[in-house]
Amino acid sequence: MSLEVRTVAESEYPNWARALETGFLRPPVVSEEVTARRLANSDPARVRGAFDDGRCVATFRSFSQELTVVGGAVLSSDAVTNVSVSPTHRRRGLLTRMMGADLAEAKERGDAVATLIAAEYPIYGRYGFGPAAWTTEWSVDVARTGLDPRWSGPQDGGRVDLVDGADVREFGPALHERVRAAQPGAVGRDARWWEVHTGVVDNGNPWTEPFYAVYRSAAGEIEGLMTYSSDDHWGDAKQPLNTASVRKLIAVTPAAERALWRFVCSIDWVSTVRTGLRAPDDLLPYFLPDPRAARIVTQADFLWLRILDTVRALEARTYTATATLVLEVRDKAGLAGGRFRLDAGPSGASCAPTTESAELTLDVRELGALYLGDESALRLAALGALTEETPGAAAVAESLFRTPGRPWCPDVF
Structure with a gap:
């Protein structure tokens, strides 16, 4: 059959x-x-x-x-x-x-x-599809960080509090929307996401209630949320050797991030902190007096992206430089291919089909890899993954698409 x-x-x-x-x-x-x-x-x-x-x-x-x-x-x-x-x-x-x-x-x-x-x-x-955003996980050896073991709270007037899942469902969505607005690669979370990730909805996976820690600024505004759990491991000399595993951490300010990382590294009995999947350029290691205490244990491609509408996609984002580039996009599926003139700059872009001669030829998968600003057009050219029809076109693409901060998707789906 x-x-x-x-x-x-x-x-x-x-x-x-x-x-x-x-x-x-x-x-x-x-x-x-x-x-x-x-x-x-x-x-x-x-x-x-x-x-x-x-x-x-x-x-x-x-x-x-x-x-x-x-x-x-x-x-x-x-x-x-x-x-x-x-x-x-x-x-x-x-x-x-x-x-x-x-x-x-x-x-x-x-x-x-x-x-x-x-x-x-x-x-x-x-x-x-092209790999558009990567992810990194660190394992932090708390004893080697150089952090003051007498730390008792943020020094900026803010505070860290433990809350319950019901509290998270109340303030979490608004906090996430603030984070998402500034983070290329982030995706939406609906109400069910918050129910699943606070144990209200059984999604078929074993559920262990975690701890929820929030950072409030000196003005009392919630600016960060960390969800973490811990194992129960003791050494032969009756020394606690627990690992705290961070499931999620979102924050709208570096101060909130710093305070939450500092908090989890200060918990009694915790000797190791696993960060969960973070942005590759996460600030965590540099919050520590000794960044080498944070050892990379995972670094890999994560979010893959496929352009379906080239004009809409290229017009939706902003660009680092101001330039014009004619792209020949190849798509064997016939969904997003064609020749397009991109007039782009920091305030936005216009893109339209054109009959002008192509300056850069690339497959739609390479366009997906470039789209969120993480991949280098110069590197793709060196690898033979795109073709300069006009000398210097890859450098123009580099100046347009590449972003100072790396994209990151905080969520698995």
């Missing part, structure tokens, strides 16, 4: 969920209750599967998302998630069929870009 790729009926969700667990090497048993909760807010038209004689052997889902771009504008995005192919059905084009249908619908719907978190690096470039 031929393989059938289509949207999934509600009655087939348990079958679909079993295939998803199989693809991610998790026990292939999911209760109907958990499956229903996971898919409660899903659009049925955007849940896809591949079926072989009635058995689901591949999964795919997308949902609407808002992405902050350089300059603070928000773009509508097609967020791709829950992608899996069972090991018995690899290399049969199932992902290609599901991805192609989803991206075509996203383009028709008016989404300017598509986004995903790639489990494996080699998969998504062939669909036009």
Whole structure:
């Protein structure tokens, strides 16, 4: 029987969920209750599967998302998630069929870009996605930081308090919106996100209640939130050797970040702090008297981006320099390709199709990698990943697209 790729009926969700667990090497048993909760807010038209004689052997889902771009504008995005192919059905084009249908619908719907978190690096470039934002995790050896062990609170008039999940659900969304507005690569969080991440909604994953710490400025305004947990580990000499693991930290000021990192490093019994996934240029190491106490344990690509509407995407962001550049964008899927004249500057840009001679030729995946300002056009040129049709065009692209601060996506989806 031929393989059938289509949207999934509600009655087939348990079958679909079993295939998803199989693809991610998790026990292939999911209760109907958990499956229903996971898919409660899903659009049925955007849940896809591949079926072989009635058995689901591949999964795919997308949902609407808002992405902050350089300059603070928000773009509508097609967020791709829950992608899996069972090991018995690899290399049969199932992902290609599901991805192609989803991206075509996203383009028709008016989404300017598509986004995903790639489990494996080699998969998504062939669909036009480029790695647009990276992530870094540090392990902090508290004893080596050089921090004063007598620290008892911020010295700037602010304070750190512990709060409960109900408090977080009340003030967290507004705080996140303030953070997101200034952070290219950040994505929106709906009400359900806050319910899942404060334990109100069971998403099928084991839940352990964490600690929530907030930083309030001297004026009493909440400017930072940290969510963390701790293990219970003691050494042979009855010495506490606990590790505090930071799940999330968002802050609108460096003072708030500094105070929250200082707080978690000051907790009795904590000898190691794992930072969770942070921006690659996070300030944390330089808050410490000895930055070497923060050792990088993870550094990898994270948010991948695919341009669906070149004109809208390029006009949405701002640019570091003022220049004009004619781009030839190649897109084998036929979604975002063409030749475009970009007139850009710090206050915005205009972009339109043109018949002028191209100055720079690149694939849509390279445009996605450049889009949030993290990748270097000069580096891509050196690697042969883009072509200068006019000498110096890569340097112009570098001056336009590259940003002083690196983009970062705080959330897995």
